[in-house]
Amino acid sequence: MTSLMPVAPRTRKIHRAWIVAAATLIATVGAAGFRATPGVMIDPLQAAFGWSKGTISAAISVNLILYGLTAPFAAALMERFGLRRVVGTALILVALGSGLTVFMTAPWQLIACWGVLVGLGTGSMALAFVATVTSRWFVARRGLVTGILTAGGATGQLIFLPLLANIIAGHGWKAASLTVAGGALIVAPLAVWMLRDYPSDAGVSPYGGTVEEAAGRPIRTPGEPGPARRTLQALRMASRTGAFWFLVGSFAICGATTNGLVGTQFIPAAHDHGLPETTAASLLALVGVFDVVGTIFSGWLTDRIDSRVLLGCYYLLRGLSLMILPDLFASSAQPKMLMFIIFYGLDWVATVPPTIALCRQHFGANASVVFGWVFAAHQVGASIAASASAVLRDQLGSYNAAWYGAGCLCLIATVLVLLVRAPGENARRWRLQEAATAA
Numbered sequence: 001m002t003s004l005m006p007v008a009p010r011t012r013k014i015h016r017a018w019i020v021a022a023a024t025l026i027a028t029v030g031a032a033g034f035r036a037t038p039g040v041m042i043d044p045l046q047a048a049f050g051w052s053k054g055t056i057s058a059a060i061s062v063n064l065i066l067y068g069l070t071a072p073f074a075a076a077l078m079e080r081f082g083l084r085r086v087v088g089t090a091l092i093l094v095a096l097g098s099g100l101t102v103f104m105t106a107p108w109q110l111i112a113c114w115g116v117l118v119g120l121g122t123g124s125m126a127l128a129f130v131a132t133v134t135s136r137w138f139v140a141r142r143g144l145v146t147g148i149l150t151a152g153g154a155t156g157q158l159i160f161l162p163l164l165a166n167i168i169a170g171h172g173w174k175a176a177s178l179t180v181a182g183g184a185l186i187v188a189p190l191a192v193w194m195l196r197d198y199p200s201d202a203g204v205s206p207y208g209g210t211v212e213e214a215a216g217r218p219i220r221t222p223g224e225p226g227p228a229r230r231t232l233q234a235l236r237m238a239s240r241t242g243a244f245w246f247l248v249g250s251f252a253i254c255g256a257t258t259n260g261l262v263g264t265q266f267i268p269a270a271h272d273h274g275l276p277e278t279t280a281a282s283l284l285a286l287v288g289v290f291d292v293v294g295t296i297f298s299g300w301l302t303d304r305i306d307s308r309v310l311l312g313c314y315y316l317l318r319g320l321s322l323m324i325l326p327d328l329f330a331s332s333a334q335p336k337m338l339m340f341i342i343f344y345g346l347d348w349v350a351t352v353p354p355t356i357a358l359c360r361q362h363f364g365a366n367a368s369v370v371f372g373w374v375f376a377a378h379q380v381g382a383s384i385a386a387s388a389s390a391v392l393r394d395q396l397g398s399y400n401a402a403w404y405g406a407g408c409l410c411l412i413a414t415v416l417v418l419l420v421r422a423p424g425e426n427a428r429r430w431r432l433q434e435a436a437t438a439a
Helices: 016-040 042-049 053-081 083-103 107-123 127-137 142-171 173-194 227-238 242-260 262-272 277-302 307-327 335-347 352-396 400-418 423-438
Strands: none
Touching: 016 042, 016 053, 016 083, 016 107, 016 127, 016 142, 016 173, 016 262, 016 277, 042 053, 042 173, 042 262, 053 083, 053 107, 053 127, 053 227, 053 242, 053 262, 053 352, 083 107, 083 127, 083 173, 127 142, 127 352, 142 173, 142 277, 142 352, 227 352, 242 262, 242 307, 242 352, 242 400, 262 277, 262 352, 277 307, 277 335, 277 352, 307 335, 307 352, 307 400, 352 400
């Protein structure tokens, strides 16, 4: 008589890609919140030290430009040293930069701490990090996951801005700086513990992919270029294509009209019209609520609609909304301002999933590094806008010229993205350039 052994019920395990995505989300939430903090500190620092808005915004500009310029090198460093080492080191830099500000007495120290240290740290966890993770770990749902991880920036803003505004109101700006330092130290071990570099490290294939598509750890050979050289080679080859320059130009305008202008100057601009800083910070955080929805939905659309068409619509609508913003400010949060916040939130980072998708289509395996350079342009635009808008405010007494100028720039970005050609021709040219370089 044959005995039947009981069969254990099958359990459905969570694919390792989702755990890595969760770790990436934790890091990007923290990075975005830490980077957005200077926007809520402009007026408190001006009151504490007597520095002009232009002087304080100079530190923010350094922060923004290093945030962007670090990204392409960080993508290459992640390939060389691994995600965990780069992200862990980045969070330590953020903690140092924020914590040391409590001892500063001169503007150059603000630039060194918030500008250089925090800029380098948060830049290492910028959108090139997202592009690296999604390229390695996902085949199916890549656009959707890109949207979710990109929305981590909005979530960081949502969590940190109201919290820090209330801490500043009750305990001063130094307490807010120490809160950011402590947050970075808490996030670091969580991200390092959960991250893995490649699917092959965990013995799995990418989500929705096959074993053959599992990205293995690259083997370095003698004479192979290091991370910095490879990053510069990617820039040189990408710069020979029109698609790269159209994406660079449009994404620079994207940065100027989000992080550079609205993200940095919305709170002091609202305060100029009598709106309390805590209320203005809450409105800017509310942008983050709708940004989460808009970015995830944009990722879903990116899997279904031509990315160039999506970007054209996003920039056009953003430009029109900025042109009406000066008429919406008041001493209280009016319904018309809330409507702007909802719309701008939906559009804020919606540009990222289709931009990353275009980089993948045009630049193949080097898409993460190339997107790092495109993102660097985003932050250069943000840096210029942060300083220029503050100077306009100091000289003209209002931000109106900055809002109107930003609206016009968005109309230019609309044209630029529509000039990007279909990826076939550029993708073939890129492969030929790669082959020639390898030879």
